[in-house]
Amino acid sequence: MKPPFKKSRQKTEEPLVNTRSGPSHSRLDEAASALSRVLTFEYPADAVLSRYFRDRLALGQQDRAFIAESVFGVLRRKLLLDYIAPEATPRQLLLLWLARIGGYSGRELGALCSSEETQWLNSTRAQGTLPLSVEADLPQWVIERLPEHGEDFIRGLGRALQESAPLDLRVNTLRATRDEVLARLEAEGIAAAPTPLSPIGIRLQGKPALSRHPLFTSGTVEVQDEGSQLLGYLLAPRRTDLVVDFCAGAGGKTLMLGALMNSQGRIYAFDVSEKRLSKLKPRLKRSGLSNLHPLVIAHENDTKVKRLAGKIDRVLVDAPCSGLGTLRRNPDLKFRQSPEGVAELVVKQTSILNAAARLVKPGGRLVYATCSLLTTENQQIVDAFLAAHPQFTALNCGELLQKQGITLECGDHMQLWPHIHRTDGFFAVALERTAS
Secondary structure: OOOOOOOOOOOOOOOOOOOOOOOOHHHHHHHHHHHHHHOOOOOOHHHHHHHHHHOOOOOOHHHHHHHHHHHHHHHHOHHHHHHHOOOOOHHHHHHHHHHHOOOOOHHHHHOOOOHHHHHHHHHOOOOOOOOHHHHHOOOHHHHHOOOOOOHHHHHHHHHHHOOOOOEEEEEOOOOOOHHHHHHHHHHOOOOEEEOOOOOOEEEEOOOOOOOOOHHHHOOOEEEOOHHHHHHHHHHOOOOOOEEEEOOOOOOHHHHHHHHHOOOOOEEEEEEOOHHHHHOHHHHHHHHOOOOEEEEEOOOOOOHHHHOOOOOEEEEEEEOOOOOHHHOOOOOOHHHHOOHHHHHHHHHHHHHHHHHHHOOEEEEEEEEEEEOOOOOOOOHHHHHHHHHHOOOEEEOOHHHHHHOOOOOOOOOOOEEEOHHHHOOOOEEEEEEEEOOO
16 A cells, blocks of 8 residues: 555656757657657656666757657647647657647758658648647646636636746755845856745746756755745744644755744654655755754654644645646646546545644644645645634635735635746645634
8 A cells, every 4th residue: 555645746847958959860769769658657757758868878968858848848738739630659749749839840840750741740630729628738627626717717727837837946044045146146147036926936047957056055045936935934933833844755845944943943844755755864964954853654643743742833734636736847747647546635635634733732833735726635625624623713824925025815725826826836725723
């Protein structure tokens, strides 16, 4: 049996691509081969590509850039491509994406296609009026589980999810201020700007390689989507608090909480995966924080959890979810997830939220969050929890953020949409325990 709250979404991102490189016979063959492996949807697309590149060390940077760009391009528009050319092979899907969406000219492709492929491309149907699911490139079952905002809203959301996500950074305020980091980036010719919502976020233009940059190796910045950063401000831990990050994963949000607390108080980072938590160790060392304590737990009712019942000031539950809010980064998730999988996740989410709630002391705060867009994983979970736990009440997320200088129109829950807020899709609610 799988661990009861193993993360279902992928934290990794599409490979960083800096340079657009044109197709060649060999690149086209390699991209088609890579795409055929990805389209089994047995493993995350980024993991499949990473393995593919490891097995082909002779591929150059531009080769990898072309393969990554085209494979992820097909995934983002696969429902449209399937509609235009039902039963197309992976190579045909790739050619169709290059011709219809990727912006490659007929001259570029003509030299690479056989006469049969050229004839096939010319024979594919015109787009015409598209069904909503095809236009948004979202499975119908996903559309049916979105909040009811109308077709125009879904079209806008779909278009945003078809784009590549920007690269956001979070400044570690123990190391530097945002202005200092921006000045450093500007001096080095790296285009960047403050994120519009998070006071400690930076959005880069393009996707420069940062893994060896001094700002990264010194722990001054971490890669973190702006929407994810807002969760820390909803939790708003105080410097003397006892805090639990209940589903910590690799610890990105845990590190932010530690910095908000100025490395004071105490934070427990819980996760059922020792492998995921092990990724926190080098990040923790770089960060300069001393108030974080990673703990591997067997399940949400582990004795390590139970001994903290009623003692915790702040609890963050970034619950395992479908991850559909991250489709800009992980477009394969819309094909790897299913209604049955979401139903299983809802059971896990309910169990985790109930277990985490037992940790909160009277007057304490619990933040439940997902990077899902679906009401079944979000509002319905919270509504059922509040009905069963009258000792908790929902706080106004807009007011909590306003107190920290963040202006965002939201009420009892925060819902971030890629086409409106330019972040990943996030849902969050802040709950206060008002009684024993």
